Amino acid sequence: MATAEVEVHAPKTLAEANYDITRPISKPNKRFFMILGVAMAGVGLMFGAWFYQIGKGIGVAGITHPVFWGVYITTFVFWVGIAHSGTLISAILYLFRSGWRTTINRTAEAMTIFAVMTAGLFPLIHLGRVWYFYYLMPYPSQRQIWPDFRSPLVMDVFAVSTYLTISALFWYTGLIPDFAVLRDRAKGLPYKIYGALSLGWQGTVNEWRHYRRIYLYMAGIATPLVLSVHSVVSWDFALSIVPGWHSTIFAPYFVAGAIFSGVAMVITLMIPLRWAFGLEAYITKNHFENMAKLILLTSTIVGFSYATEFFLAYYSADPIELESFRWRALGAYALPFWVMVFCNVVVPQALWLRKIRRSLPALFALTIFVNIGMWYERFVIIVTSLAHEYEPGSWGLYTPSWVELSILVGSFCWFFFWFLLFSRSLPTISIAEVKEHLAHEQGGHHE
Amino acid sequence: MSSAMSSGVLGQYDTLHGTVDAIEKLRAAGHTDLEVFSPIPSPEIEEAMDIHSSPVGLWALIGGITGCLTGLLLTSGTSLGYPLVTQGKPIVSFPPFIIFMFELTVLLTGIFGLVALLVHTKRPVIKLDPSYRASFSVDRWGVFVAADDGSRAEAEQLVRETGALDIEVQS
Numbered sequence: 001m002a003t004a005e006v007e008v009h010a011p012k013t014l015a016e017a018n019y020d021i022t023r024p025i026s027k028p029n030k031r032f033f034m035i036l037g038v039a040m041a042g043v044g045l046m047f048g049a050w051f052y053q054i055g056k057g058i059g060v061a062g063i064t065h066p067v068f069w070g071v072y073i074t075t076f077v078f079w080v081g082i083a084h085s086g087t088l089i090s091a092i093l094y095l096f097r098s099g100w101r102t103t104i105n106r107t108a109e110a111m112t113i114f115a116v117m118t119a120g121l122f123p124l125i126h127l128g129r130v131w132y133f134y135y136l137m138p139y140p141s142q143r144q145i146w147p148d149f150r151s152p153l154v155m156d157v158f159a160v161s162t163y164l165t166i167s168a169l170f171w172y173t174g175l176i177p178d179f180a181v182l183r184d185r186a187k188g189l190p191y192k193i194y195g196a197l198s199l200g201w202q203g204t205v206n207e208w209r210h211y212r213r214i215y216l217y218m219a220g221i222a223t224p225l226v227l228s229v230h231s232v233v234s235w236d237f238a239l240s241i242v243p244g245w246h247s248t249i250f251a252p253y254f255v256a257g258a259i260f261s262g263v264a265m266v267i268t269l270m271i272p273l274r275w276a277f278g279l280e281a282y283i284t285k286n287h288f289e290n291m292a293k294l295i296l297l298t299s300t301i302v303g304f305s306y307a308t309e310f311f312l313a314y315y316s317a318d319p320i321e322l323e324s325f326r327w328r329a330l331g332a333y334a335l336p337f338w339v340m341v342f343c344n345v346v347v348p349q350a351l352w353l354r355k356i357r358r359s360l361p362a363l364f365a366l367t368i369f370v371n372i373g374m375w376y377e378r379f380v381i382i383v384t385s386l387a388h389e390y391e392p393g394s395w396g397l398y399t400p401s402w403v404e405l406s407i408l409v410g411s412f413c414w415f416f417f418w419f420l421l422f423s424r425s426l427p428t429i430s431i432a433e434v435k436e437h438l439a440h441e442q443g444g445h446h447e
Numbered sequence: 448m449s450s451a452m453s454s455g456v457l458g459q460y461d462t463l464h465g466t467v468d469a470i471e472k473l474r475a476a477g478h479t480d481l482e483v484f485s486p487i488p489s490p491e492i493e494e495a496m497d498i499h500s501s502p503v504g505l506w507a508l509i510g511g512i513t514g515c516l517t518g519l520l521l522t523s524g525t526s527l528g529y530p531l532v533t534q535g536k537p538i539v540s541f542p543p544f545i546i547f548m549f550e551l552t553v554l555l556t557g558i559f560g561l562v563a564l565l566v567h568t569k570r571p572v573i574k575l576d577p578s579y580r581a582s583f584s585v586d587r588w589g590v591f592v593a594a595d596d597g598s599r600a601e602a603e604q605l606v607r608e609t610g611a612l613d614i615e616v617q618s
Contacts (some may be wrong), residue, residue, distance in 0.1 A: 013586060014487075014586035015585050015586040016583075017586050018585050018586065049526055051451055094560075105591040118567040146526070146528065146529045147525075148527060148531070149521075149522040149525065149540075149543060149544060149547060150533055150534070150536060150540055150543045152543075155543065155546045155547065156551040158546070158547055158551070159546070159550055162550040162551070162553055162554045165554060165557070165558075166553060166554065166557045169557050169558070170557070173561060173564070177584070180584045181584045181585070182582035183584075184584045184585070185581075198570075198574035199565070199571035199572070200570055200571050200573065200574075200575060201570070202484060202575060202576055202579045202583065203484050203486055203487075203583055203584060204482060204483065204484055204485075204568075204576075205482075205483040205485065205489075205492050205493060205496055205498065206498075206567075206568060207503050207568045207570075208488045208489065208492075208493070209493050209498055210501045210503050210563070210564050210568055211488065211503075211564060211568075212488045212490070213501040213503050213504060214501075214503045214507070214560045214564045216560065217503070217504060217507045217556070218557055218560060219558045221507075221511075221553045221557060222557075224549075224553070225550075225553045228546075228549060228550070232546060260460065284596075310479060319520060346508050370570075406448065411611045432486070432487055432488065435486055435487050435586075436488060436489075437486040439463050439487050439489075440463075442462070
């Protein structure tokens with residue numbers, strides 16, 4: 001019996017690839033607007049809850065002594081982590097000349113940008129008095145107060161905003177030739193919009209020669225950047241003296257976790273996207289299998305890091321550190337901890353089986369587990385450490401309020417809202433790169 | 448070169464291989480004033496056109512150095528301007544400042560690189576080149592040979608010999 005992949009009609013010509021990839025960019029149907037409406041309702045919920053918090057004060061959130069970082073910072077770290085796979089797939093795999101990235105990089109990059117846009121809201125929400133956000137920016141004010149450049153929180157502002165800017169530039173640079181494709185098939189207002197976005201691109205040899213180089217350099221600078229951003233986020237914790245946070249393994253541990261969750265989210269989004277837009281010929285099971293292997297690798301790193309944290313606590317013989325980790329696994333937040341272990345370490349072990357790696361329903365379900373597990377990981381690290389510090393007199397529990405949970409749910413809708421708009425207005429696969437591969441496969445390579 | 452102000456012959460090809468062959472033949476016949484349109488990035492075409500480098504790397508390097516120095520000046524300058532000792536560390540503490548220097552290095556490398564792309568490709572433009580055809584963003588390659596009244600017929604003959612699918616003469 002023929003497999004689904006064999007039945008798929010692969011593109012034969014450049015024109016066919018052009019048509020297939022640009023076909024979904026058309027007038028959206030009713031179903032699209034319904035899904036968009038649900039996402040917008042969630043966005044409304046998020047902003048409604050946020051405005052309520054601004055009006056009433058930060059007290060309506062559950063964060064209070066001793067847990068001053070709760071769902072907001074958990075969700076911030078979660079979304080920054082999600083943002084990691086885009087640049088990883090685009091930049092690092094580009095430098096390694098991994099051809100399989102070609103059909104997934106555009107969507108992964110878009111996901112990166114929308115995830116950073118989502119993450120960026122949370123420090124503002126967490127501030128409470130959001131109108132003072134500019135205190136973090138270095139500028140000569142009459143207050144004569146400058147940000148402390150020795151603080152990891154200020155490093156975070158620079159790291160995340162640089163990451164957002166570079167990811168957006170990298171994404172846009174990759175889109176320029178594809179905007180020209182869209183311009184050339186459009187009329188009226190879309191012609192003008194895509195024409196402006198394409199900057200008048202014509203694919204001349206001069207344009208391509210500069211373009212190829214700058215794309216390579218951007219991939220080169222984005223590679224250390226992707227590793228640095230989550231390292232800097234991890235230092236928000238590791239540079240403190242809170243037991244459970246003060247650890248040198250945090251940077252690699254966070255980076256591996258970020259790639260783990262990011263790739264999982266790419267799969268979660270790609271499976272329905274591929275089905276909805278009929279892109280089976282471009283995004284094949286081989287792509288999913290490769291991403292599944294990346295999940296398996298990073299899952300083992302994350303699992304090893306969990307174990308290392310416990311070992312370090314034991315080996316340090318520090319009673320505070322020991323108690324912190326004992327309480328993490330067996331205390332009031334044991335359930336989130338074991339959910340985290342189950343989702344991030346146990347469930348991904350199924351990926352050792354090739355059958356699972358190539359089964360899209362199984363992969364979709366598995367990546368949902370990973371997404372849940374990685375949110376819980378951040379929750380466990382942040383909340384259990386703050387709730388159970390040095391002095392028993394300062395111990396306390398934290399329960400998220402409805403405001404925090406509404407903003408959490410709304411953040412997913414905000415992310416999906418942007419993703420839905422992207423999927424209908426821009427090519428979800430890089431047309432130029434697919435055609436480049438196709439042209440060379442068809443013997444276009446000049447000897 | 449830009450053919451916006453030129454007259455000449457435009458040939459269209461449907462393979463990369465055919466385009467590269469055509470460029471080599473045209474250049475061998477002394478027609479070096481060519482404009483080539485391609486739907487894909489192609490080192491092969493650059494090689495045939497004898498193009499080997501791009502100055503955008505230099506721009507990116509200058510951007511990177513500027514970013515690194517900006518990071519150093521911003522962190523050290525502001526710390527010296529408001530000298531508040533925290534955690535017993537020196538006012539100018541390089542280990543944490545390196546992070547800012549790194550972030551600004553990356554940021555300005557990317558920005559300078561994109562600006563370089565715009566400067567060297569002379570983009571954005573509103574009006575497209577008269578030789579440009581919409582098929583060049585789909586599946587066709589175009590080679591425009593600049594030729595004046597005297598040499599246009601010879602150029603047309605040469606383009607025909609290279610196996611062009613479509614030939615247009617622009618005067």
